[in-house]
Amino acid sequence: METVSCVPVSWLRLERHALGELGPDEQTEIAGHLAACPGCRARADLIAADGGRQLPPLPAAPPARSTARPPGWLTFAAVSTTAAAVLLVVWARPGSGPQLGGRRIAVKGGDVTIELVRERSGSIAWEPTSFTAGDRFKLLLTCAPPLRVYADLVVLQGDGPAFPGTTSRIGCGNRIPLPSSFRITGPGDASICVAVDPDTPPSRARLAGGEPAATGPHLCLHLDRR
Amino acid sequence: MELYRRYGPALLRKAERMLQDRDEAQDLVQGLFLDLIQRPRAAADLPYLYRAITNRCLNHLRDRGNRGRLLSQHDQALRGAPGTQIDEIVLDRQLLGSLARCLDVQAWEILVYHFIDDMTQEEIAALLGTSRKTIVRRLKRVRDEASRLAGTVPATAPQDVS
Structure with missing residues (x-):
C-alpha cells in the first residue's frame, strides 16, 4: 500500500463518518483516506472498537420541577430586597432519611434546593435513602440566577470526615451539579452534609463536625448502608 | 433518549x-x-x-x-502516549491547565479543537461561526503562549499547514 502524508482527519469528522452522518462525497473521501492512512485508520478503529460501550441510562422522568424550584423564583426581585435580613438554617433530622426534591437551604438572596442523585450499576435513583459499595453520587443545586453561591460537602462516617471535592462557586440555575461526583467508601451509615453560602466559602472545619458544629446555611442527609 | x-x-x-x-x-x-x-x-x-x-x-x-x-x-x-503537540511542544494536561491562565475563553476552545481534536482551521471557523482569519490569529497566540510556558522559542515562525 502506498504510504501517504497524513493530514489527520478530525475526531469529529471520524465520529460523524462512523455514524454515517456525512454527505456521500465526504463519506467516500474519508473512507479513501482511512484506507491509505494508518494513523487515521487506527483512530477510526478505536471508535469502532468502543462502539459497544454502554452508557448509564439517563433518568426517564426526573422529579417534577415544581418541587425543585425555589418558591421565591418568580418573586426573586422582591425577595432579594428583603433577604439580607433572612438567614435560616435547615436541619435534617438524623436517621429520618433524605427528603430531597423539596430540601431547601435558605441563604441571603434566595433559596437553594439540594437534590442527591445516585448511580448504581447504570441505574439512576433520585432521592436515595441508602447506598452500597460502588454507588456513585452527585449533588444538584437549584437556585435563582443571578445568585452565586459557594458550595461544599462532606461525607461523615465512622472513620471521620471526607471531602470528595473542593469548594465550588456555583452560578445559579436549574439542577447545577457540583463538580465532583463521589463514592462512599467508609464503614457504616453515612451522613452527607452540604453547606452553601453566597458570600464566603463554608468552613470545612465546622462542616466536618456535622450538625452540632456546622454553622451557616447547610443541611445534612442520612444514608443507610445496605 | x-x-x-x-x-x-x-x-x-x-x-x-x-x-x-x-x-x-x-x-x-x-x-x-x-x-x-x-x-x-x-x-x-x-x-x-x-x-x-x-x-x-x-x-x-x-x-x-x-x-x-x-x-x-x-x-x-x-x-x-501523548499524541498531541503544538509544534514541538507536547500538549499535556499540565500545559493545558497552564494555558487556561493566559488565554481567553475562545482561544482556549480553539486550542482544543485544533490540537486535541485535530480540526482544520476551516472546520473550527465553521463550528464557531467565525472567519478562518480569526482562527489563524488566535492559533498564533496559542502557539506563542505555549512556547513561552514551555520555555522554548520556535526557531522559525510556525507555519499553518491545515
Whole structure:
C-alpha cells in the first residue's frame, strides 16, 4: 500500500463518518483516506472498537420541577430586597432519611434546593435513602440566577470526615451539579452534609463536625448502608 | 433518549480525551443530556453537542480545584502516549491547565479543537461561526503562549499547514 502524508482527519469528522452522518462525497473521501492512512485508520478503529460501550441510562422522568424550584423564583426581585435580613438554617433530622426534591437551604438572596442523585450499576435513583459499595453520587443545586453561591460537602462516617471535592462557586440555575461526583467508601451509615453560602466559602472545619458544629446555611442527609 | 444513545459515546470519548478521567467525563456528558431533557433543542446535532461538551470540559478544567485534582489523579488507563503537540511542544494536561491562565475563553476552545481534536482551521471557523482569519490569529497566540510556558522559542515562525 502506498504510504501517504497524513493530514489527520478530525475526531469529529471520524465520529460523524462512523455514524454515517456525512454527505456521500465526504463519506467516500474519508473512507479513501482511512484506507491509505494508518494513523487515521487506527483512530477510526478505536471508535469502532468502543462502539459497544454502554452508557448509564439517563433518568426517564426526573422529579417534577415544581418541587425543585425555589418558591421565591418568580418573586426573586422582591425577595432579594428583603433577604439580607433572612438567614435560616435547615436541619435534617438524623436517621429520618433524605427528603430531597423539596430540601431547601435558605441563604441571603434566595433559596437553594439540594437534590442527591445516585448511580448504581447504570441505574439512576433520585432521592436515595441508602447506598452500597460502588454507588456513585452527585449533588444538584437549584437556585435563582443571578445568585452565586459557594458550595461544599462532606461525607461523615465512622472513620471521620471526607471531602470528595473542593469548594465550588456555583452560578445559579436549574439542577447545577457540583463538580465532583463521589463514592462512599467508609464503614457504616453515612451522613452527607452540604453547606452553601453566597458570600464566603463554608468552613470545612465546622462542616466536618456535622450538625452540632456546622454553622451557616447547610443541611445534612442520612444514608443507610445496605 | 435517542440523542443520548446516538451521540453519548462520541461525546464521552471526546470528554475523556480532554479530562483523562472517565468518571468526570461521564458526569459531564450526563449533565449535558440532563439539561437537554429539561431544555430540548431542535438542532442538537453532533457538532452542536461537541461544542457544548467542549465548553463544559473547559469550564471544569478552568476550576482550579478540578484542574489540580485531574492533574494528580487522572485515569492512567486513558493516559496513553501523548499524541498531541503544538509544534514541538507536547500538549499535556499540565500545559493545558497552564494555558487556561493566559488565554481567553475562545482561544482556549480553539486550542482544543485544533490540537486535541485535530480540526482544520476551516472546520473550527465553521463550528464557531467565525472567519478562518480569526482562527489563524488566535492559533498564533496559542502557539506563542505555549512556547513561552514551555520555555522554548520556535526557531522559525510556525507555519499553518491545515
